[in-house]
Amino acid sequence: MPRIAFVFPGQGAQYPGMGKELAEKYEEAAQVFAAADRISPYSISNLCFAGPAEQLNQTEFAQPALLTSSLAALLVAKKMGICADILAGLSLGEYSALVAAGALSLEEALPLVQKRAILMQEAVPPGEGAMAAVLGMEAGRLEDLCHMAAGQVGIANYNCPGQLVISGEKEAVRAVTASIKEAGGRVIPLAVSVPSHSPLMYEAAMKLKAELAQVKWxxxxxxxxxxxxxxxxxALDFEELLTQQLFKPVLWEQSVRYMMNKADYFVEIGPGSTLSGLIKKIDRHRVLGQVEDLSSLEKLLKKVELI
Known part of the structure; x- marks a missing residue:
């Protein structure tokens, strides 16, 4: 039996309509949304199924919505007999992975993620932070450019070979962007309001730590x-690791390479296929499929039958 890794998406994967098909067909998914609605002060199911996109794209709402949609997709995958041997999630997705692993419950995770999102949103005044994707540059070279820049800026994500993300103060990101272009790299500014995984998140991380300490891991x-x-x-490590996660880089490529020694295939659980795309750039033969709607589920089941 092949070993399977489940990976869960982070912020940016959200879209109106996510999880709707699965909730309509599978009671297991519907129950996750119903539970989230009971826990949350607003209807997460309505936000996931109908938007509006403007609200869903706000950090405060995107993160709990993604957690809920991913866990609904997880229960459908398990119902269909697809189980994981190892788990990971990108940024916010790590919370989905921890719930999937039984390290904490949805009832504990959802308020925690809602608090995390608010702390991140409030951490930096609007317009003072920025993030940008960097293509075609080696990590070491980019690290040097960040170190030479005035102000706080650094690598936020090691996504896959040739794709990195920088985050920090807006002017510092702008300065590094200019240096990257001079060195022949490509830069794509990201439409985000929060400079995630940068030192600017340190104070927010310290506030989050107090919340993490209340969880019975x-x-x-x-x-x-x-x-x-x-x-x-x-379990003893989760409080400190999730605190550091807010202001330290996401070692996604490194995580995938570690998991490749322990899993034969990857399945992306939840909205979108961003993580599948990143993994394919590391090893294009390892991605088995996604579970985000009925179409992706059907394709995955057909592939599972062949292995």
């Missing part, structure tokens, strides 16, 4: 690979 039933150290960890 359980030992994961399935290994979860952390964004911070690209390794699986125990």
């Amino acid at each position: 359980q030992e994961p039933l399935i290994p979860v690979v952390s964004n911070v150290n690209a390794r699986e960890n125990g």
Whole structure:
């Protein structure tokens, strides 16, 4: 039996309509949305199914919506007999992975993620932070350019070979962008309001730590690979790792390479296929499929029958 890794998307994967098809057909998915609606002060299901996009794209709402949609897709995958041997999630998606592993419950995770999103949104005044994707540059060279820049800026995401993300103060990001272009790299500014995974998130992380300390963390039933150290960890480590996750880089490529030693195939659970695209750039033969709607589920089941 092939070993399978589940990966869960982070902020940016959200879209109106996510999870709707699965909730309409599978009671397991519908129950996740119903539970989220009971826990949340607003209807997460309505936001996921109908938007509006303007609200759904706000950090405060995007993160809990993605957590809920991903966990609904997870239960459908499990119902269809697809189970994971190892888990990981990109940024916010790590919380989905921890719930999937039994390290905390949806009832604990949803308020925690809502608080996390608000702290991130409030951490930096509007217009003072920025993020940008960097294509075609080696990580070491980009790290040097960030270190030479005035102000706070650094690599926020090591996504895959040839794709990195920088984050920090707006002017510092602008200066590094100019240096990247001079060196022959490509830069794509990201339409985000929060400079995630940068030192600007440190104070927000310290506030989040107080919330993380209230969680009764359980030992994961399935290994979860952390964004911070690209390794699986125990319950005693989650508070510190999730605190650091806010202001330290996401080691996604490193995490995927670690998981490749422990899984034969990857399945993306939740909205979108961004993570599948990144993994294909590391090893295009390892992605088995996604579970985000009925079409993707059907395609995945057909592939599973062939292995």
